[in-house]
Amino acid sequence: MAYVITSLCERAGDCAFVCPVDAIHSVEGNDAWPYYYISPELCIECGACAAECPNEAIFHEDDIPDEYTDDIEKNEEFFDSGPGADLI
DSSP: OOEEEOTTOOOOOHHHHHOTTOOEEOOSSOTTSOSOEEOTTTOOOOOHHHHHOTTOOEEEGGGOOGGGTHHHHHHHHHHHTSGGGGTO
């Protein structure tokens, strides 16, 4: 995995618009999945999403602050067994 969107996400959506490989997804109306999520399979580590995020909610996995490390697992779960599993 390269970049992770943390719980700082306020769903502005700017990150999804700039992603050159369409790796960023969300679901509407599902409180269990309230943020945008980055596919670890598709992310090319370009950093465009992190630069565009108005909430500074996106970090490279190696640089994620300790208080948001649980978001790494949540992001993986979104694509492994959550709503993102059907997207890729």
